[in-house]
Each structure stands twice: as C-alpha cells, then as structure tokens.
Amino acid sequence: MAILTLDNVTIRFGGLVAVDKVNLAVEEGNIQALIGPNGAGKSTLFNLITGIYTPTEGEIRFNGEVISGRQTHQIAALGIGRTFQNIRLFNELPVIENVLIGAHTRGKWDLLGSILRPAPWVKREEEQLLDWAMECLDRVDLAGKAWEIASNLSYGEQRRLEIARALALKPRILLLDEPAAGMNPFEKQVLMEIVQKIRQTGMTVFLVEHDMKFVMGISDRIAVLDYGVKIAEGKPEEVRVNPQVIEAYLGKGAKH
Ligand SMILES: Nc1ncnc2c1ncn2[C@@H]1O[C@H](COP(=O)(O)OP(=O)(O)OP(=O)(O)O)[C@@H](O)[C@H]1O
Numbered sequence: 001m002a003i004l005t006l007d008n009v010t011i012r013f014g015g016l017v018a019v020d021k022v023n024l025a026v027e028e029g030n031i032q033a034l035i036g037p038n039g040a041g042k043s044t045l046f047n048l049i050t051g052i053y054t055p056t057e058g059e060i061r062f063n064g065e066v067i068s069g070r071q072t073h074q075i076a077a078l079g080i081g082r083t084f085q086n087i088r089l090f091n092e093l094p095v096i097e098n099v100l101i102g103a104h105t106r107g108k109w110d111l112l113g114s115i116l117r118p119a120p121w122v123k124r125e126e127e128q129l130l131d132w133a134m135e136c137l138d139r140v141d142l143a144g145k146a147w148e149i150a151s152n153l154s155y156g157e158q159r160r161l162e163i164a165r166a167l168a169l170k171p172r173i174l175l176l177d178e179p180a181a182g183m184n185p186f187e188k189q190v191l192m193e194i195v196q197k198i199r200q201t202g203m204t205v206f207l208v209e210h211d212m213k214f215v216m217g218i219s220d221r222i223a224v225l226d227y228g229v230k231i232a233e234g235k236p237e238e239v240r241v242n243p244q245v246i247e248a249y250l251g252k253g254a255k256h
Pocket residue numbers: 013016018036037038039040041042043044045
C-alpha cells in the first residue's frame with residue numbers, strides 16, 4: 001500500500017519548472033530513492049512534501065490525506081520526518097539534548113514544567129522522553145555517546161544524530177536528503193546498515209542520494225528526475241540499465 005503519493009505535482013519558480021507533473025507512490029515499508037543530476041528538482045520535491053513549498057499544480061497525499069498546502073509543522077505532526085542536506089545540530093548541546101529537541105513536541109512536558117517540576121507526571125514524562133531519546137540514539141548506534149557534546153562527534157556520527165532527531169518525532173516515513181554526502185566509505189557502510197535496521201522497525205524511508213553504490217545497494221525502488229521530470233522508475237537493476245537514465249547522467253551518446 002502506498003503511504004505517500006504525488007499526483008501530477010508541479011512547481012514553478014517564475015519561468016523555471018523545477019518539478020514537472022511528477023507522479024510517484026512510496027510504498028509503506030519500502031526504502032525508496034530519488035536520484036537525478038544536480039538541479040533535477042530532488043530537494044524541491046522534498047520541500048514540496050514537507051510543506052516548505054506548495055505545489056503550483058497537483059496534489060500530495062500522505063496516508064490517504066491531502067497534505068499539499070498545509071503548514072510544515074502540521075505535516076511533521078502527521079508523521080513525516082526529515083533530515084536536511086546540511087547538518088543542522090545544536091553543536092554546544094549534548095547529543096541527547098539534540099534528540100530531545102526533536103522529541104519535545106510529543107510530550108506535555110515543557111520548559112515551565114521542567115523548572116517548576118510541580119507534579120509527578122512531569123517527572124514521569126521526562127523519564128519517558130529520556131528513554132525514548134536513548135532508544136532513538138540506539139537505532140543509529142550512538143547510545144554510547146549520549147552525553148557528549150554534539151560538536152565532538154565525527155562527521156558521520158553527526159549525520160546519524162540528525163537521523164535520531166528525526167526519529168524522535170515517531171514519524172511513519174523518514175525523508176533523508178543526501179544522508180551519505182561527505183561520508184567516507186566506512187561511514188557510508190555503517191549508515192547503510194543503520195538505514196536497513198531502521199526499515200526493519202517498520203519505517204518507510206524515502207531518500208535523495210547521489211552516491212550510486214549506496215542507492216543501488218539499499219533501495220527497493222528508485223525514481224529518477226531530470227530537469228524536474230520523472231524519466232524512470234523501477235528496481236535498482238532496472239534503473240541502472242535504463243538508457244534515458246544513463247543519458248541524463250552522462251549526456252547524449254553515452255553507452256553502458
Ligand atoms: N526557491 C527557489 N527559487 C527559484 N529557483 C529554485 C528555488 N529552489 C530551487 N530552485 C531551482 O529549481 C531547480 C531544482 O533545484 P533542486 O535544489 O531541487 O535540485 P536538486 O536535484 O536537489 O539538486 P542537487 O542535487 O544539486 O541538490 C534548480 O534549477 C534550482 O535552481
């Protein structure tokens with residue numbers, strides 16, 4: 001069953017059609033990838049799904065409900081979590097607090113409550129949130145670094161911390177924007193295993209990624225964008241040999 005569907009989704013920026021009549025369905029429980037050359041419209045598509053942009057035309061549905069046109073926080077609350085291309089951490093805060101910032105909207109616990117600590121439920125909820133944050137860190141193999149300052153983590157660990165923070169919201173689908181960017185081969189391998197582990201918890205994963213080895217190794221299905229148009233979609237082995245895809249990446253006359 002599709003959990004996320006894009007129906008004829010288009011966005012124009014002035015004269016530029018950044019995403020052009022895209023139809024796409026992400027099946028629940030799958031790891032779906034979106035690839036394409038630079039400027040193809042991949043990040044724009046994620047920004048459309050998460051409500052940063054509203055489609056000029058078309059409709060986006062999540063779990064059967066139309067989400068295009070809604071506010072980003074409403075869409076996040078429905079169960080769409082995401083990470084961004086660039087790292088967005090609170091560097092001076094401990095790792096676990098970076099995750100709690102992701103989790104806090106789930107609890108009644110707030111800043112005032114934490115200062116006054118008036119009722120036992122506040123304490124209980126605080127403990128539950130801490131437990132949950134630790135579980136999210138465990139899912140990205142960072143539980144052992146919970147109390148370290150975020151800026152002391154290696155680059156690969158910081159990127160995993162961002163995933164933990166997105167998981168803290170208990171999304172039903174996780175959107176990862178170039179999760180392996182800048183990672184060395186070892187960090188990529190670790191990340192691949194972590195994403196597979198996250199999927200095993202029942203999570204749907206939708207990722208944009210340039211690293212073909214990563215994409216081909218992890219995805220159930222791959223959709224390909226070129227100049228905003230979806231030019232191909234299928235299993236990794238189908239997409240890999242698709243002439244239109246090869247041409248989009250290597251230019252006209254390319255052979256495989
Ligand atoms: N807010 C905006 N205003 C105008 N043009 C935009 C805006 N956002 C994106 N674009 C344009 O839309 C096109 C698609 O950009 P986008 O960043 O989505 O591509 P991408 O596939 O994610 O590229 P990359 O792989 O390099 O990150 C580009 O031509 C870009 O310049």
